[in-house]
Amino acid sequence: MTTRYLSLGVLGIVLAAPSLAAETDPLVPQAARAYPADLLARIREAADDIPGLAPTAVHFVTVAESRRPRRVVLDVADETPYVQARTAFQIAYDGTTLMVDAGMDEAVHRGFSTGAPEPYFPERNAEVQRALAAASLIVVTHEHGDHVAGVVRSAQRAEIASHTLLTRAQVETLTLAPQSPAIRLTPETAADYIVIDYSLFLPIAPGVVLLKAPGHTPGHQMVYVRLSDATELLLSGDVTWALEGIVGRTQRPTTTSERIREDREALALQIDWLAESIETSDLIVVPSHDSVYLAELVRRGVINEGLVED
Ligand SMILES: [Zn+2]
Structure with missing residues (x-):
């Protein structure tokens, strides 16, 4: 496997991307595998692989909210409403930024509604769009x-795509079996993105490492971040929708998993590793949609609400 180096950042964000295998076989399911016992140590080492100043802060913004009974979010018999924040994250460096997730326009948000219209904040999504255009990666x-x-x-898709990394699995889903027709990529539009693949983890910028986590979707990954003050965060995406699911080792109910068509065996292994990491280290695991925990992290000064402009 060859490695090519792309220099994407104004401040030295350098990407080591394995070249794509010539053949792809998107429909063969991957067997669920436990993470190696020394994974966190290896990710920490990899966080030093790309030279440059560590990031200084993590920001996020909530572009929309969805209200679901807790029994849909966690495998519990509880009708209490649970507010899911629909978020995008921003890792801030001195003079540049890296975005994790991209928000959504209102039409896509409406597609997620199960009943009455749910809150959508167009000005915040516009903030995300500006941040996506300005980001190094x-x-x-x-x-x-x-x-x-x-x-x-x-409206600025081509410009944004030129500094967007998608994994091969993400592109395969988006072209062959997207969650909705609204987000389908064609082979032609997919070619506008930087498409990568990696086996288990991949450093992409100083202090930032991608961790492969197929299960919720085939292309799901988590993002490890070590800040300049040594704070360690793991943006855990949708392995669970609530931190409680990790700490209590409780995944989504089977009916929700079946609707999403996710791999519960893989998710159980990921949840175990996340729970152990929380129990045995200072790693702060941040699920994308846990509005209550996100607010707590803001109060504690760990993350910041609102994106920064370069
Ligand atoms: Zn989600």
């Missing part, structure tokens, strides 16, 4: 509309 945790629509449905 963009990654998405996975290929669902609430995470990826902002890079596939945008």
